[in-house]
Amino acid sequence: MKFETLAVHAGYSPEPTTKSVATPIYQTVAYAFxxxxxxxDLFDLKVPGNIYTRITNPSCDALEQRVAALEGGIAALSVASGMTAxxxxxxxxxxxxxxxxxxxxLYGGTYNLFAHTFPQQGIEVRFADARDPASFAQHIDERTKxxxxxxIGNPLGNVTDIAALAEIAHSHGLPLIVDNTVxxxxxLRPIEHGADIVVHALTKYMGGHGTTLAGAIIDSGNFPWAEHKERFKRLNEPDVSYHGVVYTEALGKAAYIGRARVVPLRxxxxxxxxxxxFxxxxxxxxxxxxxxxxCENAQALAQFLxxxxxxxxxQYAGLPNHPDHELVQRQMNGKASGILSFNLKETSDDARAAGARFLDGLKLFTRxxxxxxxxSLATHPASTTHRQLNPEELALAGVSEGMVRLSIGIENIEDLKADLAQALENV
Incomplete structure (x- = not known):
């Protein structure tokens, strides 16, 4: 089935008891054995089935099958938010x-997790230049996982050459994990370009209505975990926390997504x-x-601005003068999604004040x-999503003091242009 059909049908067909056409909401905590x-047998992973909704649920399972089908993976795990994923x-x-x-x-929340929270737990995160795949290789050692x-970076809008980065990762026996939210x-289906694991904040475009938090991890099934026993011991040795199971032996290609479900999620x-x-x-x-x-609206507004x-x-990779424009043509058929950012010209205001004045003038875009x-939504990253970053970290993330980020919606393009035009008059 083609993508549009999978988006409507994958993961669920009318179930035999009630024949419900819509996916039922299985509002239950536990399941009878x-x-x-x-x-x-369920706890030993010998048979499939439901144990407890913290681990599995039929509604979540339908979503997982649909997301895995759309990304071209073998399986997915749905979780409470993109950050959880x-x-x-x-x-x-x-x-x-x-x-x-x-x-x-990176998105500011991800950067904070990587720069501060993970190191407090003993996991070091080393940062490299997304536009220079070779810069990743110099940081790799025997403990790199x-x-x-x-x-597409949020809020910078830079586009990553996934195939080039996958080549670097695989040459060192490492999986490539790609956040494909934007x-x-x-x-874009990163697995088709060599990614091994894909993560999503389903809260965003997949949900689309600004009502529901959700996240997902999708496993391509392509990374050979069993060939790298020394580096990935937790997948290749008995897990004392889960009945001594060896994930690569019990689950084969689904070893990674299986452990994600029964260890961190559980x-x-x-x-x-x-x-x-649902x-x-x-x-x-x-x-x-x-x-x-x-995408149509975002392209028109990027040109207008x-x-x-x-x-x-x-900063919008759909514009011909953007350094990642060629990647948009190659990886995304010329569509650069709905995130764009821009900087105002120097005025008597300082950069932050100019950005704030613009935001305060908006009437249709929601702040x-x-x-x-x-x-359509607007924010000032330096004072909100990236507020916890110091000036050096802001520069590393590509976020300037006066940058304004827009997330473009589905309204009439003339109304959106008119709102931006009148807000710019306030600057």
């Missing part, structure tokens, strides 16, 4: 004493609620339609810290 042996994606294979290599241009990047699988509890899974599935059904309109006399620069909504 057929016998004592059945319960034991990123945390578990790393914790599944890394522990105290290990390190990962990450692009420095993964390379991480965002397919383009969504409709525009033990720390960042589970997705069945109702939220809500995200509703959003996914219209993902292709929404993304086409969002670039031509405006009060705008110094626009908040979210992306991927049907509604």
């Amino acid at each position: 057929d016998s004592a042996q059945h319960g034991a 990123i945390t578990y994606a790393i914790q599944t294979i890394a522990e105290a004493g290990d390190n990962i290599i990450s692009a420095s241009t 993964a390379i991480f990047c965002e397919s 383009p969504s699988p409709y525009l 033990n720390t509890g960042g589970a997705l609620s069945p109702f939220n899974a 809500q995200i599935m509703q959003g996914i059904e219209t993902l292709p339609l929404r993304m086409d309109r969002i 670039q031509d405006h006399p009060k705008v110094e620069s626009v 908040l810290v979210n992306i991927g909504d049907n509604k």
Whole structure:
């Protein structure tokens, strides 16, 4: 089936008891076992089935199958938020004493997790230049467990050459983990370019309506964990925390996503609620339609801002003068998603004050810290999503003091242009 059909049908067909056409919301905590042996077999991963909603739930399972189908993976794990997905994606294979290599241009919450929280837990994160894949290699050592990047950086809008970074990762026996939140699988499927693990804040474009928190990890099934026994011991040796199972032997290609479910999810509890899974599935059904309109609007507004006399620069890879424009053509068929940022020309205000004055003048764009909504949104990263970064860290992340980030929605393009034009008059 093609993408648009998978978005509507993958993961669920009318179930035999009620024949419900919509995916039911299985609002239950636990599930009955057929016998004592059945319960034991479920816990030993010998048979598939449901044990407890913190680990599995039929509503969440339907969502996981749909997201895995859209990304071209073998399996997925749904969790409570995008940040939960990123945390578990790393914790599944890394522990105290290990390190990962990450692009420095990241969403502010991810940067904070990597720069401060993980090091407090003994996992070091070493930062490299997303536009220079070779810069990742110089940080790799025997305790490195993964390379991480965002397919499109938030808020900078830079596009990562996934194939080039995958080549670096695989030449060193490492998996490549890609946060694909900003383009969504409709525009870009990182697994097709060599990524091994994909993570999502389903809260954003996949849900699309700004109502529901959710995250997901998708496993390509392609990384040969069993060939790297020394580096990935937790997948290749008996797990005393889960009945001595050896994940690569019990689950084969699904060893990684299986451990993600029964170790970090089971033990720390960042589970997705069945109702939220239902809500995200509703959003996914219209993902292709929404993304086409969002990309059309974003391209037009990027050009409008670039031509405006009060705008110094626009960061949107759909523009021909953007350094990543060629990657957009090669990886995403010319569609650069709905995130763009821009800097105002120097005025008598300082940069932060100019950005604030612009934001305060908006009437249609909503001022908040979210992306991927049907509604158009605006924020000032240096004082919100990246507020915890010092000036050096802001520079490393590519965020200037006066940068304004826009998340473009599906409204009429003339109304959006008019709102930006009148807000720019306030600067």
